[in-house]
Amino acid sequence: MFDLLQIVDTLQQVTKQAAGDTNGDGHLSFFELLVMGGWIMIPLGIMLLLAVYVFAERSIAIRNASKIDSNFMNIIRDHIVSGNVTAARSFAKNTNNPVARIIDKGIQRIGKPIDSIEKSMDNVGQLEMYKLEKNLGILSVVSKAAPIFGFVGTLVGLMQLFSRINNSNEFEVGTIAGGIYTKLITSITGLVIGLGAYLAYSYLNTQIDKTANKMEAASSDFLDVLQEPTR
Numbered sequence: 001m002f003d004l005l006q007i008v009d010t011l012q013q014v015t016k017q018a019a020g021d022t023n024g025d026g027h028l029s030f031f032e033l034l035v036m037g038g039w040i041m042i043p044l045g046i047m048l049l050l051a052v053y054v055f056a057e058r059s060i061a062i063r064n065a066s067k068i069d070s071n072f073m074n075i076i077r078d079h080i081v082s083g084n085v086t087a088a089r090s091f092a093k094n095t096n097n098p099v100a101r102i103i104d105k106g107i108q109r110i111g112k113p114i115d116s117i118e119k120s121m122d123n124v125g126q127l128e129m130y131k132l133e134k135n136l137g138i139l140s141v142v143s144k145a146a147p148i149f150g151f152v153g154t155l156v157g158l159m160q161l162f163s164r165i166n167n168s169n170e171f172e173v174g175t176i177a178g179g180i181y182t183k184l185i186t187s188i189t190g191l192v193i194g195l196g197a198y199l200a201y202s203y204l205n206t207q208i209d210k211t212a213n214k215m216e217a218a219s220s221d222f223l224d225v226l227q228e229p230t231r
Contacts, residue, residue: 132211
């Protein structure tokens with residue numbers, strides 16, 4: 001009975017050592033998990049940093065772009081209807097957000113046909129949308145590439161596993177455990193990073209759509225103002 005317990009304890013120690021428990025404390029630290037993943041964790045780490053940076057940077061940019069004073073269009077309307085175009089343009093030019101830049105372009109085109117004004121404003125709106133969507137493609141790429149890299153790590157783990165079994169000519173518990181751990185860590189890491197990047201991409205797209213709706217609403221209000229009679 002004592003010999004059986006000793007054998008089981010030995011097998012457990014071998015399994016932990018093969019699985020990455022280098023300090024023998026019975027637990028796997030975060031650093032040990034990273035080491036177990038092998039070289040494939042480096043590109044995964046780079047993709048994680050890129051995703052976090054893009055999400056943080058775009059979140060701030062989109063939040064700033066969506067900050068629009070509720071009285072902005074009322075003030076523009078009052079200036080336009082009263083015939084004070086210079087004051088309207090000065091107010092729009094001194095307001096730093098996409099809606100103000102679109103309205104400023106419309107004010108510059110006052111006196112031309114409505115279709116021409118609307119087209120000019122649409123062109124500015126497209127440029128503003130391009131600015132808002134800047135670098136979002138990185139999140140899309142990471143959401144697709146990270147799981148693939150994780151699966152590559154899975155294949156590497158399996159190759160290492162079969163290579164060790166082939167070289168040792170015996171099915172050692174430690175060898176099998178080491179290969180399985182490597183496989184699981186890279187796959188799970190890749191899937192988690194990919195899922196996080198996808199959720200971040202979807203969230204930012206939703207915020208951009210909300211900002212775009214505000215831009216369209218402001219453009220429509222401005223065109224309506226131009227057709228109001230002056231005082």
